[in-house]
Amino acid sequence: xxxxxxxxxxxxxxxxxxxxxxxxxxxxxxxxxxxxxxxxxxxxxxxxxxxxxxxxxxxxxxxxxxxxxxxxxxxxxxxxxxxxxxxxxxxxxxxxxxxxxxxxxxxxxxxxxxxxxxxxxxxxxxxxxxxxxxxxxxxxxxxxxxxxxxxxxxxxxxxxxxxxxxxxxxxxxxxxxxxxxxxxxxxxxxxxxxxxxxxxxxxxxxxxxxxxxxxxxxxxxxxxxxxxxxxxxxxxxxxxxxxxxxxxxxxxxxxxxxxxxxxxxxxxxxxxxxxxxxxxxxxxxxxxxxxxxxxxxxxxxxxxxxxxxxxxxxxxxxxxxxxxxxxxxxxxxxxxxxxxxxxxxxxxxxxxxxxxxxxxxxxxxxxxxxxxxxxxxxxxxxxxxxxxxxxxxxxxxxxxxxxxxxxxxxxxxxxxxxxxxxxxxxxxxxxxxxxxxxxxxxxxxxxxxxxxxxxxxxxxxxxxxxxxxxxxxxxxxxxxxxxxxxxxxxxxxxxxxxxxxxxxxxxxxxxxxxxxxxxxxxxxxxxxxxxxxxxxxxxxxxxxxxxxxxxxxxxxxxxxxxxxxxxxxxxxxxxxxxxxxxxxxxxxxxxxxxxxxxxxxxxxxxxxxxxxxxxxxxxxxxxxxxx
Amino acid sequence: xxxxxxxxxxxxxxxxxxxxxxxxxxxxxxxxxxxxxxxxxxxxxxxxxxxxxxxxxxxxxxxxxxxxxxxxxxxxxxxxxxxxxxxxxxxxxxxxxxxxxxxxxxxxxxxxxxxxxxxxxxxxxxxxxxxxxxxxxxxxxxxxxxxx
Numbered sequence: 001x002x003x004x005x006x007x008x009x010x011x012x013x014x015x016x017x018x019x020x021x022x023x024x025x026x027x028x029x030x031x032x033x034x035x036x037x038x039x040x041x042x043x044x045x046x047x048x049x050x051x052x053x054x055x056x057x058x059x060x061x062x063x064x065x066x067x068x069x070x071x072x073x074x075x076x077x078x079x080x081x082x083x084x085x086x087x088x089x090x091x092x093x094x095x096x097x098x099x100x101x102x103x104x105x106x107x108x109x110x111x112x113x114x115x116x117x118x119x120x121x122x123x124x125x126x127x128x129x130x131x132x133x134x135x136x137x138x139x140x141x142x143x144x145x146x147x148x149x150x151x152x153x154x155x156x157x158x159x160x161x162x163x164x165x166x167x168x169x170x171x172x173x174x175x176x177x178x179x180x181x182x183x184x185x186x187x188x189x190x191x192x193x194x195x196x197x198x199x200x201x202x203x204x205x206x207x208x209x210x211x212x213x214x215x216x217x218x219x220x221x222x223x224x225x226x227x228x229x230x231x232x233x234x235x236x237x238x239x240x241x242x243x244x245x246x247x248x249x250x251x252x253x254x255x256x257x258x259x260x261x262x263x264x265x266x267x268x269x270x271x272x273x274x275x276x277x278x279x280x281x282x283x284x285x286x287x288x289x290x291x292x293x294x295x296x297x298x299x300x301x302x303x304x305x306x307x308x309x310x311x312x313x314x315x316x317x318x319x320x321x322x323x324x325x326x327x328x329x330x331x332x333x334x335x336x337x338x339x340x341x342x343x344x345x346x347x348x349x350x351x352x353x354x355x356x357x358x359x360x361x362x363x364x365x366x367x368x369x370x371x372x373x374x375x376x377x378x379x380x381x382x383x384x385x386x387x388x389x390x391x392x393x394x395x396x397x398x399x400x401x402x403x404x405x406x407x408x409x410x411x412x413x414x415x416x417x418x419x420x421x422x423x424x425x426x427x428x429x430x431x432x433x434x435x436x437x438x439x440x441x442x443x444x445x446x447x448x449x450x451x452x453x454x455x456x457x458x459x460x461x462x463x464x465x466x467x468x469x470x471x472x473x474x475x476x477x478x479x480x481x482x483x484x485x486x487x488x489x490x491x492x493x494x495x496x497x498x499x500x501x502x503x504x505x506x507x508x509x510x511x512x513x514x515x516x517x518x519x520x521x522x523x524x525x526x527x528x529x530x531x532x533x534x535x536x537x538x539x540x541x542x543x544x545x546x547x548x549x550x551x552x553x554x555x556x557x558x559x560x561x562x563x564x565x566x567x568x569x570x571x572x573x574x575x576x577x578x579x580x581x582x583x584x585x586x587x588x589x590x591x592x593x594x595x596x597x598x599x600x601x602x603x604x605x606x607x608x609x610x611x612x613x614x615x616x617x618x619x620x621x622x623x624x625x626x627x
Numbered sequence: 628x629x630x631x632x633x634x635x636x637x638x639x640x641x642x643x644x645x646x647x648x649x650x651x652x653x654x655x656x657x658x659x660x661x662x663x664x665x666x667x668x669x670x671x672x673x674x675x676x677x678x679x680x681x682x683x684x685x686x687x688x689x690x691x692x693x694x695x696x697x698x699x700x701x702x703x704x705x706x707x708x709x710x711x712x713x714x715x716x717x718x719x720x721x722x723x724x725x726x727x728x729x730x731x732x733x734x735x736x737x738x739x740x741x742x743x744x745x746x747x748x749x750x751x752x753x754x755x756x757x758x759x760x761x762x763x764x765x766x767x768x769x770x771x772x773x774x775x
Contacts, residue, residue: 321768328766359769365759368767378770390767400756410735412742425759444755450767484759485767557758566745578728580737588720592730600725607718608688609711612664617711617719624728625712626641 303458303476304396305447306369311393312451318359320450321376322368323387328361331376334383355490362453362485365556366397390450397446399558401462404437407564413438418564424457425558426482426551436461436477437560444558446484453485453548486552578624587627596621628686630655630668635681639692642712642719650675655684658704663687668705672698682707689714 312318323331335355357378369392376383404420406413413434420434424444432442440463447456459478570576578593596618606614630653633646656669668682668691680693682705691707698704712719726732728741 317771319770321766321770323766323768325766328768331768357770359771360767361769362767364765364767365761365763367763367765376768376770387768397757397759399758402753402755404753408735410742411738412744414736417744444758446759451769488766556761557755559752559754562751562753563748564751565748568743568745574730574733577741578730579733579735580739581726581729581733582737583726583729583732583734584723585726585732586720587722587724590726590729590732593728594726594730595728597725597727602724603722605718605721606715609715609718610663613709613711613715616664616709617715620640620712621719621724622727624640626638627643 303445303447305394305449305456306392306396308394313391313393318451319377320368320390320393321387322370322390323376323385327376327385327387330385331383334385358490361488361490363488363552364448364450364453364485365552366395366448368392368395368450393450395448395450397448399444399446401441401443402560403441404439404560404562406439408567412565412567418562420563421561422459422478423555423559423561424480424482425554425556426455426484426548427457427480428482429561430478430480432459432478432560436463436473439463440473442560448484450485453483453487455482455484457481482551483548484551486549590627592627593624594621594627595624598622628655628657628684629653630670630685631683632675632679633681633683634678635692639710640712642716644681644690644710644713646681649679657684657687663689664709666691666707668707670703670705672701672703675703681710 313320368388368390370388370390372389372391373386374389376385376387412418415433415435418434418438420432420437421429422432422442422444423429440461443460443462445458445460447458449455457480458476459480461473461475461477463473573579575593578595582597602614602618606617609617631648632650632653633648635644635646637644637646653670653674658667658669661667666684666687668684677696682691682693683689684691690710690713692710693705694708695706696703697706
């Protein structure tokens with residue numbers, strides 16, 4: 001495959017400790033395969049050529065448990081670094097050492113996940129691991145582990161970044177290898193690349209935040225075989241990429257568009273997810289619903305009236321001109337000139353009133369589409385005034401796209417707490433559904449009919465599925481109408497009609513409402529000292545209809561008004577009050593402040609505890625304990 | 628019956644208490660009628676000091692908070708209450724539970740009744756990159772069909 005040029009997306013990344021890094025990426029394409037999103041990073045043939053170059057600073061076959069094992073594996077009998085030495089020791093030995101050195105922060109030994117390995121008292125490695133693979137013929141186990149690099153204990157506190165991270169293997173028979181490369185380069189840039197190497201294909205799957213995805217900024221190139229190879233790769237951790245819970249390290253707001261927050265899978269969960277109806281990979285049953293959702297995205301359905309092949313302009317029964325002010329002045333002189341005009345035209349004007357040929361005269365804040373010019377003709381009367389001829393009845397005004405970013409990355413970003421209104425020129429303020437808009441790309445397109453001045457406004461929402469139970473959206477979800485022309489009355493009758501139409505429009509109750517839920521929306525546990533609900537409690541009318549002549553004087557670009565609450569959260573709130581969870585876990589795997597749901601079905605087997613002691617246990621666990 | 632006396636520095640809500648053994652294998656008497664949940668222990672006053680606030684009674688297989696001391700006639704009477712978290716820790720850890728709130732495993736997209744908000748919401752305006760052009764004023768004159 002030919003060399004590909006990387007496209008970098010750069011942004012600033014502020015970590016928990018206040019450090020700001022300039023982030024770049026080697027992703028250049030996004031694809032959807034089998035309903036799942038894949039980010040494929042580009043690569044060059046140069047990298048393949050380097051497979052014969054055993055430079056482990058560039059490539060990471062697998063790394064194992066500690067530096068001693070690492071060096072042993074990667075060095076052959078001649079003490080040369082050799083990528084073929086990738087098979088581990090026997091299973092029992094491996095497992096013992098593995099468990100001794102590693103602390104899983106997500107996942108498990110069998111299914112893969114993310115764990116920490118302490119190299120020294122000050123250095124820790126974070127590893128991406130995809131579980132065990134047993135070679136039946138050789139009875140050896142080799143574990144595909146991605147080495148992510150190391151960071152110091154100080155950096156570990158609320159910060160996740162790596163340096164000297166390693167990249168992928170070149171082995172074409174390397175099924176199931178998974179690697180995450182996150183490196184802090186010189187100049188304080190971070191490369192974030194997540195990938196799998198299989199049969200020589202280079203495919204990358206990115207951890208993404210279902211709540212806030214802007215994949216339009218990512219793009220990749222790939223080989224023609226990579227899709228087939230990926231789909232046959234059977235060694236991916238079940239939930240590694242979709243459900244990786246890495247907030248423990250990243251913190252709620254560290255990697256704005258890079259981290260992933262899962263709503264389903266959690267570390268060390270012992271539930272068999274394969275059969276869970278609402279699990280990401282679970283089976284929903286014949287009754288439908290749940291995880292069996294086809295996430296194939298909708299096609300882009302933005303309409304384009306400008307693209308219509310036939311309109312009134314093509315009939316000849318109507319003629320549309322785009323005169324300048326000077327040309328209109330000349331036209332005025334023609335229409336109302338007296339006998340000093342040519343005799344022929346004078347006679348014609350006397351017999352057929354030119355004014356009767358005028359349908360309308362209007363002004364617009366855009367340029368109509370015209371490609372030719374000609375004299376303005378009133379019936380058979382040539383005015384002698386040349387003007388541009390409009391050859392398209394419809395005009396499309398694309399106002400562009402705005403991304404609505406999540407801010408709090410919590411329920412507060414959504415309905416009942418945040419609100420969103422959209423100002424549309426010639427329409428006014430209109431409310432949108434914050435649940436549809438949050439984290440979405442919103443595109444506004446006007447379709448204008450020059451014959452009447454009527455405009456059809458389409459609000460196009462693009463959003464990726466937020467979970468396995470959600471769908472991608474790429475569709476017009478709102479349409480509004482108005483009139484974007486300034487009508488110039490040509491008679492007193494026209495003026496009366498115009499004024500009346502303006503009155504009718506401005507009197508209509510079109511308002512952008514910023515209304516929050518009533519105070520009772522959040523039940524219980526509320527302090528009356530501080531208002532705890534929503535951004536605004538009263539209904540606010542942001543305006544009335546502003547179509548036509550009124551709108552002509554107003555703002556000409558749409559804009560969104562986003563209202564969201566500000567939180568008052570003490571430091572370490574989670575350590576004293578915890579955060580909402582609703583997850584099922586084994587108590588042995590829980591760490592930190594914990595409140596157990598009162599609806600938990602407890603096993604009554606608490607060893608030798610009496611019935612009253614059992615109730616005491618349940619009560620205290622419900623109220624909150626530190627595990 | 629013997630007991631171990633500790634100094635406990637942890638809050639009662641901690642499952643793993645930070646306890647320091649102060650007196651080991653101290654003979655005690657459990658006053659009757661005895662409650663396994665709130666026993667009253669009697670100890671010779673010279674055997675333990677007042678630094679202890681926590682006790683393990685092996686025969687009862689339980690840890691207890693010492694809620695109150697009473698000294699009389701050379702004996703110390705201890706009002707105790709069972710620490711169910713420490714006493715049954717192993718069994719509790721085997722339970723599969725549903726978390727309502729947790730420090731590390733959470734989902735912020737669930738409504739949180741404990742979240743306090745300021746009565747000063749933030750407003751943000753996001754303008755679209757383009758639209759109509761205020762500086763552009765173009766006339767459109769529409770006439771009925773005319774001979775070209």
